[in-house]
Amino acid sequence: MTDMPSTATEPAHDDPRPPVWEAPSVSRAGGAGSVRGGLDAIVEVPGSKSLTNRLLVLAALADGPGVLRGALRSRDADLMIAGLRSMGTTVTEGDVPSTLHVTPAPVSGGATVDCGLAGTVMRFLPPVAALASGPVRFDGDAGARVRPMGPVLDGLRSLGVRVDDGAPLGGEPGHLPFTVVGHGSVRGGAVDVDASASSQFVSGLLLAAARFDQGLVLRHTGRTLPSLPHIEMTVAVLRDAGVAVDDSRDAIWQVAPGPIAARDLQVEPDLSNAAPFLAAALIVGGRVSVTGWPTSTTQPGALLPDLLTRMGGAAELRDGVLTVTGSGEIHGIDVDLRAAGELAPNIAALAALAGSPSRLRGIAHLRGHETDRLAALATEITRLGGRCEQTSDGLVITPRPLHGAVFRTYHDHRMATSGAMLGLRVPGVQVEDVATTAKTLPGFTGLWDRMLGLPGTTAGTTAGTTTGTAAGTAADRDSCGAAATVGAP
Numbered sequence: 271m272t273d274m275p276s277t278a279t280e281p282a283h284d285d286p287r288p289p290v291w292e293a294p295s296v297s298r299a300g301g302a303g304s305v306r307g308g309l310d311a312i313v314e315v316p317g318s319k320s321l322t323n324r325l326l327v328l329a330a331l332a333d334g335p336g337v338l339r340g341a342l343r344s345r346d347a348d349l350m351i352a353g354l355r356s357m358g359t360t361v362t363e364g365d366v367p368s369t370l371h372v373t374p375a376p377v378s379g380g381a382t383v384d385c386g387l388a389g390t391v392m393r394f395l396p397p398v399a400a401l402a403s404g405p406v407r408f409d410g411d412a413g414a415r416v417r418p419m420g421p422v423l424d425g426l427r428s429l430g431v432r433v434d435d436g437a438p439l440g441g442e443p444g445h446l447p448f449t450v451v452g453h454g455s456v457r458g459g460a461v462d463v464d465a466s467a468s469s470q471f472v473s474g475l476l477l478a479a480a481r482f483d484q485g486l487v488l489r490h491t492g493r494t495l496p497s498l499p500h501i502e503m504t505v506a507v508l509r510d511a512g513v514a515v516d517d518s519r520d521a522i523w524q525v526a527p528g529p530i531a532a533r534d535l536q537v538e539p540d541l542s543n544a545a546p547f548l549a550a551a552l553i554v555g556g557r558v559s560v561t562g563w564p565t566s567t568t569q570p571g572a573l574l575p576d577l578l579t580r581m582g583g584a585a586e587l588r589d590g591v592l593t594v595t596g597s598g599e600i601h602g603i604d605v606d607l608r609a610a611g612e613l614a615p616n617i618a619a620l621a622a623l624a625g626s627p628s629r630l631r632g633i634a635h636l637r638g639h640e641t642d643r644l645a646a647l648a649t650e651i652t653r654l655g656g657r658c659e660q661t662s663d664g665l666v667i668t669p670r671p672l673h674g675a676v677f678r679t680y681h682d683h684r685m686a687t688s689g690a691m692l693g694l695r696v697p698g699v700q701v702e703d704v705a706t707t708a709k710t711l712p713g714f715t716g717l718w719d720r721m722l723g724l725p726g727t728t729a730g731t732t733a734g735t736t737t738g739t740a741a742g743t744a745a746d747r748d749s750c751g752a753a754a755t756v757g758a759p
């Protein structure tokens with residue numbers, strides 16, 4: 271075990287690059303920098319980004335005040351809250367920041383929405399803005415201006431909504447910045463959308479569709495459809511809110527017009543954000559548990575037990591706690607990650623540490639994520655001495671001995687957690703701009719350090735309702751490894 275909590279290092283003043291974080295490196299060999307017996311940690315991750323931002327939208331369009339408990343508070347969630355507030359919704363915090371009280375109001379125009387780099391904000395809020403009277407202007411980070419938006423904007427246009435984009439607004443057609451100019455209602459009806467670049471094009475239009483005069487019949491026209499679980503999540507949250515959704519036909523979703531029920535809801539933990547922690551058990555050896563794991567879920571993180579088992583770990587779900595055990599030996603994998611593209615960066619990092627080659631397929635759309643993730647992963651794994659090549663729809667990773675270097679992150683939270691994973695095994699990995707993890711997982715380095723039981727971290731403190739049980743489970747363990755109970759900040 272390294273003997274100091276990890277710290278961010280500021281570069282020299284004339285260095286234009288963001289600060290780097292010395293990723294903690296561990297071995298099981300004994301002595302300094304080691305975890306004898308492997309990891310033994312319990313981790314509590316914050317609420318799901320995808321569920322929080324869907325449920326915020328539905329609460330804002332609902333027929334009365336509602337409550338979200340266990341909501342994510344992160345850059346993406348806070349941008350969603352700010353965007354909804356700017357269009358008239360009242361969102362207030364309860365006793366804890368993760369409890370949100372949402373009071374709907376007629377959607378108001380004259381607003382500006384900062385999307386940051388959040389796909390959920392830039393794709394879910396334009397259909398809400400279309401319900402307003404008057405213009406709502408959307409913009410975001412420089413990296414957001416190159417993420418695809420065209421199918422949402424054209425979809426709205428074909429439903430009778432005016433959308434201004436392109437050169438007059440200082441951007442490219444089909445991208446941020448753009449202005450949605452609503453006239454108080456959306457006709458709705460049938461729309462064709464090519465969602466091969468992002469499932470969020472479908473989810474965004476479906477989420478607001480019950481408030482369109484005629485509802486919506488959306489037909490996906492593309493050849494491939496990524497992230498189907500996220501569309502199923504959208505259908506599930508709509509149905510839970512009393513909205514009638516017909517998804518019985520292939521690639522067609524029909525939403526009936528009608529009210530959206532106000533509710534008091536608990537948000538599931540973010541299973542995709544559990545990935546780097548669970549994967550650490552395979553990298554270091556030992557076991558890592560994540561609390562609050564649902565028995566059934568539409569989150570793509572539900573695939574993690576199977577993926578990590580195929581890569582050499584063992585997974586067990588007992589009493590809402592998922593425990594992954596590893597030996598430090600990692601198997602390569604050949605897998606289609608189309609359904610769970612957001613897991614791909616972390617799976618790629620694991621693959622770079624494996625004992626055999628891997629092929630990740632079905633993820634061409636990752637080129638339009640926070641960054642071109644296929645290029646970013648290939649570049650950064652190669653920078654550490656690995657071999658990672660892009661294919662037309664994914665990556666081929668051939669493990670090679672790795673060495674320390676700066677691991678660049680391109681404003682991508684999952685690149686940052688992938689760098690941390692590689693650093694566990696490879697001394698001297700410096701993760702650039704680790705603060706970018708705040709997009710969906712604020713306090714990542716603290717959680718990471720505590721998982722590793724680094725001195726100076728507060729192992730044993732957790733936030734949330736499962737603290738007592740989780741801490742008891744850790745203390746009860748008969749293990750010579752590092753035991754830490756790690757909670758969401």
Ligand SMILES: O=C(O)C1=C[C@@H](OP(=O)(O)O)[C@@H](O)[C@H](O)C1
Pocket residue numbers: 319320321389390467468469470473496497500611612635
């Ligand atoms: O709807 C959602 O909450 C998401 C859908 C997916 O987007 P893509 O279909 O663009 O991959 C996923 O990658 C993203 O992290 C979250």
Ligand SMILES: C=C(OP(=O)(O)O)C(=O)O
Pocket residue numbers: 387388389390611612639640684710
């Ligand atoms: C693709 C992702 O995010 P976004 O919601 O911004 O698309 C992600 O979180 O991996």
